[in-house]
Amino acid sequence: MKKIMENLYLVLVFLFLFLPIAVLILFSFNTSKLNIVFQGFTFHWYFDLFQNRTLLEALFHTLIVAGVSTVISVIVGTISAYGLHKYSFKGKNLINGLLYIPVVIPEIVLGIALLSVYTLLELELGLFTLILAHICFCIPFVIISVRSVLEGMDPHIEEVASDLGASKFQIFTKIVIPMLMPGILSGAQLALTLSLDDVVISYFTAGPGANTLPLQVYSMIKTGITPDVNALITIMLGIVFIILTISTVVQLRRFKKESSV
Amino acid sequence: MKSKKVWKFFFLVPVILYVTLLIALPLLYILFISFLKSDYYGGMISSFTIQNYIDVFDQVYVSVFLKSIAIAGITTLICILISYPFVLAISHKKPRTQKILMTLVMVPFLTNSLIRMYGWLVLLRKSGVINQVLLGIGVIEEPLSLMYNTFGILVGMVYTLLPFMILPLYSSISTVDNRLLEAASDLGASKFKTFFKIIVPQTLPGLFNGSLMVFTPALGYFFITDILGGGKFMILGNLIKNQFLTARNWPFGAAISIVLVLVTCVFIFLYRKLGGKMDDLGGAS
Amino acid sequence: MKSGIRFGSLFLISFFLLFLCSGCSSDDVGVVNVLNWSSYIPDSVIRDFEQETGIQVNYSTYSSNEECLAKVSSAKEGTYDLIFPSDYMIEIMIYRNMLEKFDYSKLQNEGNIDSFYLNQSFDPGNQYSLPFVMASTVIAVNREHISDEIRSYSDLLNDKYRNNITLIDDQRIIIGMALLANGYDMNTVDESELNVAKEWLLQLKPNIKAFDSDSPKNFLITEEADIAVLWNAEAALAYQEMGNIEFIYPEEGTALSMDNFAIPKGARHREEAYQFIDYILREDVMKEIIESYPYKNVNWKTQKLLDSNYLDNIASNIPSYIIEQGIYVENIGESVKLYDKLWAEIK
Incomplete structure (x- = not known):
């Protein structure tokens, strides 16, 4: 009985989580333009999508911003996590404290703060400012996630390597980075997710010619959305789902191996 | 010796640059702006004033603060109520199933939150799917008002922020010692008692972590009140956005933001007092 | 592993360079940054303009005059090339010295605008603005x-x-x-x-x-x-x-509300902005716009092309007594x- 209740509850919560997405996917195959009643099956909107330059451009910008800001955040974040772990210096506590700010303050404050500074410095709003903003809120997450691995690392390994004549550079690239890989990867995944999900900060820091998917959908929701957006969402979700399935299967395999040892 | 310095330089300069240019500078500048005066055409006059902070405590804006806190608070509460049974139910599954289910929780969140709001719009509006279905099976005769009201906003907020509650609660519940639970049930403790005496105290940091990660963003998510509230609900996010993007009163918008940051700091302080670790916030580790 | 890292960093660097290059090329001629009301110009008109002239239109929108002012004044000067503020906002922008004076030698179709709508009190002599629709x-x-x-x-x-x-x-x-x-x-x-x-x-x-x-x-x-x-x-x-x-x-x-073409101070693609204005002032283009978004047309040549669907509808073709009052x-x-x-x- 208890099992049934528990499973029922799980099903209900998952229904809640997947309902809005399922509806969007369903209506991407709907012949009617209005997203109200399902009238018939069609692939029409998928063809439309490839004609819709504005939408494709927005998607392209979203991917560029997410990709570039993830890569830069991971590089800077990894170097910084290592530096903060390894060296002590004046004001380290202050730096450490300030790093949490993007994690905890409401996004809107960060958004307007960055916008104000961009205006102050007369930076032209566009893809560059958008990427800078995304880097800003992604780096701390990478640092935190890399640091959690660093803390469990044996500091003697580096000493031994150094005694054996390895250069600092060799130690960092050949020993430290491979050991930090799990932290770096989960930090990268987090940064990517955050960047793809963000609406609020992008809203303030994008400019003309840097329209991203969420901003495009925002203005379309207001002026009337067409089902080719649904088609786009369906394709994106399909890709995400495939990637997630693969990574879960891989993880489960490893998990099985570890637990059988 | 010299190369050591170079390396220290290499490892520390990026983070110092990052923290000063992208975190400290913007926030200090906002703090600075909040003490300026605005001219009525949207420019800023460089004369020191605390009038903006006095204005924040005007009855009109205090009520916006209270409304936002109420909406964010209720959102947090609903998230807690949904998440506890959920993570408990998951923790009773086999490890393998647990992993799959937790991955499934994250799937919707790999699309943009705005896109998901669009999904809710399609579901909730008067001619939306939910009303169609209910009308179709004859449960209701008139379509229900599911959005452009507080209900719609709460659905949007809870939906968007739920994983931020589920993830920390899940990771803290998996640290609860099963032997403790067994001992409790051996000693004849009721389910109710076990939950409040053992599970809740043990998961308190996770609970507070989740609450923080749900509550603070909820104060600022202007796009949810915009889309699902029909533009007639003003929460702090809308107020700040309006000051910056329509009312052209940056100093006042900055002052509201600073107050908002201070409110957040109070919550962080409480979290630390409860023994929460900063690195656990945001589910990064 | 070694080659992996090398390959990875090479990839990253090239990606980054590519991005930098794409960043600098965005300033080329052949672009116009238009900031307009949402639901004002149909997508098809913009596409046709791009096809005809080869100019790329970066189109963004606002939903109130205040938002337009905020966007233009918080962006770096010269970010936007063409905006569509209403009457009182034109006055504010002129006062704040935010607009460029019109160079009428760059326009050919300004004569299409019905003189009834010209020379309004917010911009006497139409030095800074031209009516788009009402x-x-x-x-x-x-x-x-x-x-x-x-x-x-x-x-x-x-x-x-x-x-x-x-x-x-x-x-x-x-x-x-x-x-x-x-x-x-x-x-x-x-x-x-x-x-x-x-x-x-x-x-x-x-x-x-x-x-x-x-x-x-x-x-x-x-x-x-x-x-x-x-x-x-x-x-x-x-x-x-x-x-x-x-x-x-x-x-x-x-x-x-009379909404007007205006060119913000320091606009970097002024030539393209004039081309865009001139294109929209063409009677056939304006007809397409008015048929998609039936506001009150101010173009006398277009008015002759519009059919009874538009002319007889008091919501689109606002009666003159309403305009007077x-x-x-x-x-x-x-x-x-x-x-x-x-x-x-x-x-």
């Missing part, structure tokens, strides 16, 4: 569901319309409406009069379903609301979609803060 507020009622007679704003206070009205999300227009309903000047700065307007709006609030400026017609079309106070073209579009919509110009008065939003200077606060109180 808009007015109107009440639209779904006659399938509502049969009562509605003639004035005050009729909207009726309890029967609970949660059934949408309004434009524009503080000057809506507070102005409340002022008109109480017999005051739409541009008053008198605090006690504004207070009355506030009370009136609070009384109306239970009837308000939503505030929306971008596409209020959708509320009528999806039957989310049966009454709307919206811009005339939106009402006309709702009518085209569903029929059975009545348009009412309330007896207390109607807000008018209509009231423009005026620049009220510092008092705008009173409106800001009142707006926060209502929402």
Whole structure:
């Protein structure tokens, strides 16, 4: 009985989580333009999508911003996590404290703060400012996630390597980075997710010619959305789902191996 | 010796640059702006004033603060109520199933939150799917008002922020010692008692972590009140956005933001007092 | 592993360089950054312009004059090349020295504009702006569901319309409406009069379903609301979609808005902006725009091309007596803060 209740509850919560997405996917195959009643099956909107330059451009910008800001955040974040772990210096506590700010303050404050500074410095709003903003809120997450691995690392390994004549550079690239890989990867995944999900900060820091998917959908929701957006969402979700399935299967395999040892 | 310095330089300069240019500078500048005066055409006059902070405590804006806190608070509460049974139910599954289910929780969140709001719009509006279905099976005769009201906003907020509650609660519940639970049930403790005496105290940091990660963003998510509230609900996010993007009163918008940051700091302080670790916030580790 | 890292970093660096290059090439000629109202120019017109001239249009939108001002003034000077502010906002922008003077030698089609709409008080001699279209507020009622007679704003206070009205999300227009309903000047700065307007709006609030400026017609079309106070073209579009919509110009008065082409100070693609303006002033192009978004046309050549669908509809082709009686939003200077606060109180 208890099992049934528990499973029922799980099903209900998952229904809640997947309902809005399922509806969007369903209506991407709907012949009617209005997203109200399902009238018939069609692939029409998928063809439309490839004609819709504005939408494709927005998607392209979203991917560029997410990709570039993830890569830069991971590089800077990894170097910084290592530096903060390894060296002590004046004001380290202050730096450490300030790093949490993007994690905890409401996004809107960060958004307007960055916008104000961009205006102050007369930076032209566009893809560059958008990427800078995304880097800003992604780096701390990478640092935190890399640091959690660093803390469990044996500091003697580096000493031994150094005694054996390895250069600092060799130690960092050949020993430290491979050991930090799990932290770096989960930090990268987090940064990517955050960047793809963000609406609020992008809203303030994008400019003309840097329209991203969420901003495009925002203005379309207001002026009337067409089902080719649904088609786009369906394709994106399909890709995400495939990637997630693969990574879960891989993880489960490893998990099985570890637990059988 | 010299190369050591170079390396220290290499490892520390990026983070110092990052923290000063992208975190400290913007926030200090906002703090600075909040003490300026605005001219009525949207420019800023460089004369020191605390009038903006006095204005924040005007009855009109205090009520916006209270409304936002109420909406964010209720959102947090609903998230807690949904998440506890959920993570408990998951923790009773086999490890393998647990992993799959937790991955499934994250799937919707790999699309943009705005896109998901669009999904809710399609579901909730008067001619939306939910009303169609209910009308179709004859449960209701008139379509229900599911959005452009507080209900719609709460659905949007809870939906968007739920994983931020589920993830920390899940990771803290998996640290609860099963032997403790067994001992409790051996000693004849009721389910109710076990939950409040053992599970809740043990998961308190996770609970507070989740609450923080749900509550603070909820104060600022202007796009949810915009889309699902029909533009007639003003929460702090809308107020700040309006000051910056329509009312052209940056100093006042900055002052509201600073107050908002201070409110957040109070919550962080409480979290630390409860023994929460900063690195656990945001589910990064 | 070693080659992996090398390959990875090579990839990253090339990616980054590629990105930098794409960043610097965006400043090329052949681009125009247009900032316009949402739902004002159909996508097809922009695509045709791009095809004909090879100029790429970066199109972004705003939903109120205030938002336009904020966007232009917070962006670096020269970010936007063409904007469409209304009457009073033109005045503010001229005052703040935010606009370039028009160079009429760059235009060929400016003669298409009906001289009736030129030389307005906000920009005498049209030195900084040229009319694009004219808009007015109107009440639209779904006659399938509502049969009562509605003639004035005050009729909207009726309890029967609970949660059934949408309004434009524009503080000057809506507070102005409340002022008109109480017999005051739409541009008053008198605090006690504004207070009355506030009370009136609070009384109306239970009837308000939503505030929306971008596409209020959708509320009528999806039957989310049966009454709307919206811009005339939106009402006309709702009518085209569903029929059975009545348009009412309330007896207390109607807000008018003339939206204009203007070039912000320091615009970097001025040549392209002029080309875009000239293209839109062409009678056939303007016809396409007006047919998609039937605001009041100000182009006399286009007027001859429009059919009875447009000409006979009082929501699209605003009657001249309404235009004569209509009231423009005026620049009220510092008092705008009173409106800001009142707006926060209502929402």
